[in-house]
Amino acid sequence: MHIHIADTPGQVARDFAEFFEKWLAEKKEPVNIALSGGSTPAVLFRLWTEEYQDRIDWEKVHFFWGDERCVPPDDAESNFKMADDLFLTPAGVPSCNVHRLRGELPAEAEAGRYGEEIKECLAMKDGWPVFDLIMLGMGGDGHTASIFPHQMELLKAEEVCALAEHPVSGQERVTLTGHVLNNAREVAFLVTGQSKAEKVSAILNKAPGAADYPAAHVQPTHGQLHWFMDQKAAKGVDEK
Ligand code: 6PG
Incomplete structure (x- = not known):
């Protein structure tokens, strides 16, 4: 596991952007990556537009989403909208590289359709699609993508994408499932803020009870984590 700790959320985004630039430079073929929603990616997306627009060959990157809220693409809750407003459109990413999860369609059917689109576009290994890189966040309850603690079965689901539900609002979501997350070549969590510290230290220090948090089960089988x-999120992390 590779642990990167920075002083501020802005610096976390910078560290990831630098990592990403180097990682992409080594790739000869186009890559398939999954984006997440959340607050740190918003900082990253602005940075990509402001400082990386001409430094990165965006035609080489195909964008998917690790999860999406079941809302139209112009809804303030849409993960696509956030990425599109802050980065995809302003940075001029070609629209044929953007593989949107259609939150406006009936969720269960869209989970099936998006799973098929992913299988058509990506290489397969052990029966599951292989993302080159999946970006993830972690919520205060230990959820990641839209796999929440009350739906741990999604970690072992037999589908590429599944219907999920936010535990408080009941909002429908579509999420990548556990086998797909763990089949990626690289998985990068971007996690910031004091409210995450307790769960982060439980997961990274492998404390008893950490298994209750979906994020603890993201451990790529063949890839890098x-x-x-x-600093705030990593407060209790025991860096050996
Ligand atoms: C979403 C996400 C979700 C997110 C975490 C962390 O659509 O809600 O993809 O898994 O990454 O909730 O969000 P923050 O970065 O805002 O804490």
Whole structure:
């Protein structure tokens, strides 16, 4: 596991952007990556537009989403909208590289359709699609993508994408499932803020009880796992 700790959320985004630039430079073929929603990616997306627009060959990157809220693409809750407003459109990413999860369609059917699109576009290994890189966040309850603690079965689901539900609002979501997360070549968590510290230290220090948090089960079978954090989120992490 690779642990990257920075002083501020802005620096976390910078560290990830630098990592990403180097990682992409080594790739000869186009890559398939999954984006997440959340607050740290918003900082990253602005940075990509402001400082990386001409430094990175965005035609080489195909964008998917690790999860999406079941809302139209112009809804303030849409993960696509956030990425599109802050980065995809302003940075001029070609629209044929953007593989949107259609939150406006009936969720269960869209989970099936998006799973098929992913299988058509990505290489397969052990029966599951292989993302080159999946970006993830972690919520205060230990959820990641839209796999929440009350739906741990999604970690072992037999589908590429599944229907999920936010535990408080009941909002429908579509999420990548556990086998797909763990089949990626690289997985990078971007986690910031004091409210995450307790769960982060339980997961990274392998404390008893950490298994209750979905994020603890993201451990790529063949790939690399990175946690990019600010000091506040990483407060209790025992860096050996
Ligand atoms: C979403 C996410 C979700 C997110 C975490 C962390 O759509 O809600 O993809 O898994 O990454 O909730 O969000 P923050 O970075 O805002 O804490």
